Amino acid sequence: MKKVLVVGATGLIGRTVVDTLAQEHEVVRSSRNDGERADMSDPASVRALFEHVGPVDAVVSCAGAVPFKPLAELAAADYEAAVQEKVLGQVNLVTEGLAHVRDGGSFTLISGVLSREPIATGAAASLANGAVESFVMAAATELPRGIRINVVSPSVLAEAEAYHPFFPGYPQVPAAEVARAYVRSVAGVETGKTFNV
Ligand SMILES: NC(=O)c1ccc[n+]([C@@H]2O[C@H](COP(=O)([O-])OP(=O)(O)OC[C@H]3O[C@@H](n4cnc5c(N)ncnc54)[C@H](OP(=O)(O)O)[C@@H]3O)[C@@H](O)[C@H]2O)c1
Structure with a gap:
């Protein structure tokens, strides 16, 4: 049994990841508003999280918000927000963790299909x-020390119905498969x- 810290534990993906991992492992749940509370975009908050949780075998991220807007409306602040939350937030988990x-x-970090396939409004996410x-x-x-790192890159989730119109014809992946x-x-x-x- 491993001790696994799941960041974004209350989200659509995180809930299913928690339920699945908890069948075999000890799971510590974290998000900004529930469980071990921390904001992964803030290095000091992530540092405090790890100091409180103690040693773990695995850190799992299911978090990282990105803005969706037409390219002509995406401003510097939108790109900064995407980088601050999804990129640097997850990098903080590695550097501090x-x-x-x-x-x-x-x-284990999270990305998404938009790294390799485009949709309208998806440039910041890509x-x-x-x-x-x-x-x-x-x-x-x-x-070091035999530590591994991977990233899960899902297509749009079957359960994320509000997103389906923005992913026309895309495969829809069930949360259980993610x-x-x-x-x-x-x-x-x-x-x-x-x-x-
Ligand atoms: N849904 C999809 O179809 C889909 C497909 C491909 C990729 N993805 C990616 O998967 C990730 C999760 O998506 P989701 O749909 O599961 O999102 P979600 O339902 O909005 O859940 C996000 C989770 O992350 C937490 N969170 C958000 N910002 C945080 C922060 N700064 N620090 C710590 N926790 C934070 C949220 O809780 P709090 O608000 O309490 O912090 C919540 O637990 C995103 O990066 C998304 O781009 C999603």
Whole structure:
């Protein structure tokens, strides 16, 4: 049994990831408003989170908001928000969490299909998702003590009905299938991978 910290535990993806991982592991739930409260976009908040939770075997992220707007309406502040939340927020989990992850442990981050396929209004999301995947590819080569890192990159979720009109013809992936990719990352042996689901 591993001790797994799940950030974004109350979200659409996070809820299913928590339920799935909790079948085999001890799960510590975190978000800004529930469980072990922390804001991953704030390094000091993430530092306090890890100091309070203590050593873990795995850190799992199911969080990272990005704005969706037509390209002509996306301003510098929107791109900054996407980077601050989804990119630097998840990078904070790695930089602040590294000292608290046990030997042979893992990080699992979240990106999304927009890193590799476009939709209208999705430029900031594509930028953030691509950055997260590139970070994981590179960070995997330098993590110490046998620690692994992967990223789960889902298509639009079957349960995210409000998003479906923005993803015409896209495969819709059930949350349970996304959760299986997290299990593969947490309990498997791979590193530096983007799991497209
Ligand atoms: N839904 C989809 O179809 C889909 C598809 C592909 C990729 N994704 C990506 O998957 C991720 C999660 O999506 P979702 O639909 O599950 O989102 P969601 O339902 O909005 O849930 C987000 C979760 O993250 C937490 N959170 C948000 N900002 C946070 C922060 N700064 N620090 C700590 N926790 C934070 C939220 O709780 P609090 O508000 O309490 O903090 C909540 O638990 C996003 O990055 C999204 O882009 C989603």
